[in-house]
Structures are given as C-alpha cells and as structure tokens.
Amino acid sequence: MELNIALLRGDGIGPEIVDSAAAVLKKTAERFGHSIHFTPCLIGGAAYDETGEPLPKETVDKCLASDSVLLGAVGGPKWDDLPGDKRPEKALLGIRSALGLYTNLRPAKLCTALRSASPLKDNIVGDGFDLLIVRELTGGIYFGDRGYREGRYGQEAYDTEAYSVTEIERIGRAAFEAAMKRRKCLCSVDKANVLETSRLWRKTMHALAEEYPEVGYSDMFVDNAAMQLVRDPSQFDVIVTSNMFGDILSDEASQITGSIGMLASASLGDGTRGLYEPIHGSAPDIAGQNKANPIATILSAAMMLRYSFGLSKEADAIESAVDSVLDAGYRTADIIGDSPSAPLTCSEMTEKIINEL
Numbered sequence: 001m002e003l004n005i006a007l008l009r010g011d012g013i014g015p016e017i018v019d020s021a022a023a024v025l026k027k028t029a030e031r032f033g034h035s036i037h038f039t040p041c042l043i044g045g046a047a048y049d050e051t052g053e054p055l056p057k058e059t060v061d062k063c064l065a066s067d068s069v070l071l072g073a074v075g076g077p078k079w080d081d082l083p084g085d086k087r088p089e090k091a092l093l094g095i096r097s098a099l100g101l102y103t104n105l106r107p108a109k110l111c112t113a114l115r116s117a118s119p120l121k122d123n124i125v126g127d128g129f130d131l132l133i134v135r136e137l138t139g140g141i142y143f144g145d146r147g148y149r150e151g152r153y154g155q156e157a158y159d160t161e162a163y164s165v166t167e168i169e170r171i172g173r174a175a176f177e178a179a180m181k182r183r184k185c186l187c188s189v190d191k192a193n194v195l196e197t198s199r200l201w202r203k204t205m206h207a208l209a210e211e212y213p214e215v216g217y218s219d220m221f222v223d224n225a226a227m228q229l230v231r232d233p234s235q236f237d238v239i240v241t242s243n244m245f246g247d248i249l250s251d252e253a254s255q256i257t258g259s260i261g262m263l264a265s266a267s268l269g270d271g272t273r274g275l276y277e278p279i280h281g282s283a284p285d286i287a288g289q290n291k292a293n294p295i296a297t298i299l300s301a302a303m304m305l306r307y308s309f310g311l312s313k314e315a316d317a318i319e320s321a322v323d324s325v326l327d328a329g330y331r332t333a334d335i336i337g338d339s340p341s342a343p344l345t346c347s348e349m350t351e352k353i354i355n356e357l
C-alpha cells in the first residue's frame with residue numbers, strides 16, 4: 001500500500017515527537033512492505049513566524065492532497081500575545097474544519113506496567129483498562145445559538161444545544177464501527193432523563209444498534225458515567241457521546257491513566273483521511289531538550305494506520321512494541337515514577353520502540 005502522510009510538526013516539542021513517530025511509521029512500513037511518503041507542512045507559531053499566518057493555505061492544500069495527517073502540537077509563550085486570529089491554537093480549529101472532521105476518538109489505556117501512575121487505587125485499576133471515547137466534535141451546545149437577553153431576573157446569558165438525526169447518526173455509526181474493530185461493546189452516554197436532544201440521541205442510537213447486532217449496546221446517563229469511570233473503568237470498551245459530555249468525560253478518562261505523554265487521539269470525518277495527534281500540548285518547558293515522551297504521538301500514528309488505512313496488523317505491531325518496551329522497564333522522565341533507572345531521552349525511547357518492531 002502507498003501511504004501519503006502530511007506531517008505538521010508545529011511548536012515546542014512538536015518537531016521532536018513527530019520525527020519520532022515518523023521514524024516508527026517508516027520502520028513499520030518497511031517491515032510490512034508498504035511505501036510511505038511524508039510531506040512536512042508548517043502550522044502554529046512556526047507557520048506564523050515564516051508566513052504571518054498560523055495556518056497557511058499551502059498547509060491546508062497539502063493536507064487535503066494527502067491520505068492522512070499527523071500533528072505534533074502548537075503554541076508557546078512566544079506567541080501568547082498575538083491577536084486571537086493569529087494565535088497558533090487557532091490553526092487547530094482551522095485545520096479540523098478544513099478537513100471536515102466531526103468525530104474525535106480518544107483512547108484511554110492504562111497498561112499494567114504503568115499502573116502506579118494512575119491516581120486510582122490498585123483494587124480499582126486491577127489489570128489496567130483500555131477504553132475509547134468517541135466524541136461528537138462539531139455540533140451541540142458549543143456551536144448552538146448563544147447570547148444575552150432580558151430574563152426573569154434581569155440580564156441573562158444563554159447557550160443552546162441542538163442535534164439533528166443526521167449528526168447523531170454519523171457519530172453513532174463511527175462509534176459502532178470503532179466498536180467492531182475492538183471488543184464490540186458500546187455505551188452511549190446522554191442525559192435523556194432531562195434533555196430533549198438526549199432523547200433524540202438515544203432514539204437514534206437504538207435504531208442504529210439494530211444494524212450492528214454483533215455489538216453489545218447499552219445507554220448510560222452522563223452523571224452515572226462520570227462516576228463509573230472512576231469506580232470501574234474496565235467495564236467500558238467504547239463510549240459515544242455528545243460534544244460537551246465528551247469534552248468532560250475524555251479529560252476524566254485521560255486523568256485516570258495518570259500520564260499525559262501516553263495518550264493519543266484521532267479526528268475523523270466522512271472519508272478515510274483523519275488528523276492524528278497526541279492529547280498533550282507543546283510542552284514549552286522541555287522543548288528542544290530531547291526529554292519529551294514520544295509515545296502519545298507514536299500511538300497516534302498507530303491509530304492512523306488502523307482508522308485511515310485499515311492496517312490493523314501494523315497498528316497492533318506498534319502498540320505491542322510500545323507495551324514491550326514499557327514492560328521491560330524503559331521510561332521517559334514524565335513516567336519514571338519511583339523507578340531507580342535513569343530516564344530515556346525522546347530519541348532513545350524511539351530507538352527502543354523501533355528495535356522492538
């Protein structure tokens with residue numbers, strides 16, 4: 001297979017971690033007989049410095065011409081005082097909307113080797129957990145009508161949530177498809193006891209569930225889901241939910257793994273092209289020091305192989321290589337915990353993973 005991938009290195013540790021993930025992708029392609037081509041593009045502060053725009057048109061065009069996109073991170077103190085539309089972070093919304101991405105996939109996996117990093121007690125974490133949150137990204141209350149008006153108690157602000165059957169169906173389908181690629185278990189999270197949008201959400205999900213008889217389907221209210229995530233996270237395989245509920249639950253799920261440098265994400269639209277990126281930021285405090293943990297970006301690259309190219313074996317190989325390296329006790333500084341060994345640098349960790357592949 002031929003893989004054409006746009007690389008958006010961005011700012012801070014972005015270049016280090018994207019180069020690591022690209023090296024892992026190159027090795028994986030070699031091992032499995034694929035040909036891979038990378039197109040580097042500017043984004044964020046680096047793009048602003050060179051072109052005056054955080055998301056130059058050339059970057060958007062190159063991303064649209066590629067099969068998929070790998071992003072590091074953007075932003076840093078150097079660009080903090082720029083006006084809103086020139087700030088590096090603005091490029092993130094811009095590239096997501098230019099690529100038509102409405103599904104956000106955020107896996108939260110705690111492997112046994114990193115059990116002590118979780119803030120949850122050992123008896124709750126057990127042998128670890130591996131769940132995926134599928135969040136609707138372009139609808140709901142974050143995009144609804146909003147403003148100020150005269151209310152019963154004087155001036156009030158309001159935000160509105162609206163979801164169409166079409167929007168619910170497309171995110172629902174993405175979640176059922178993701179569940180089919182995993183342990184075939186899907187929990188839809190809503191607030192159908194209160195919200196009309198949630199009642200439509202639930203009705204639409206139930207209709208979709210009929211099309212996926214192999215997937216074990218359940219509903220859960222969002223308040224209960226927030227509790228269940230810290231009470232027994234291993235009960236979940238895939239969770240699908242609206243934009244705002246997903247925003248909150250995915251941060252909660254990341255937190256219970258305890259290690260921000262390990263968590264990948266994918267944003268997908270109608271086609272197979274996606275945007276894959278770690279959930280962390282550009283970590284300006286350690287930028288350029290070869291200290292960053294590249295694993296979140298490497299796991300994002302594995303998600304790309306699975307979701308954009310349908311290359312599950314190749315994705316499994318990367319994920320197993322990461323697990324083996326962690327099982328062998330290798331750690332970067334952010335996940336060193338109380339280990340007596342010296343932490344690996346970003347490039348040493350990358351090399352270990354490549355050797356394992």
Ligand code: NAD
Binds near residue numbers: 075277279291296
């Ligand atoms: P951050 O995620 O960059 O850093 C938080 C802490 O985690 C820091 O101590 C950092 O050193 C550490 N950390 C993060 N990733 C790491 C890694 N891979 N390895 C080791 N340690 C890691 O969040 P922040 O400090 O709030 O933000 C810094 C900049 O990143 C800001 O300009 C912010 O706007 C931007 N940001 C960008 C994105 C993105 O590009 N998607 C997301 C969040 C924040």
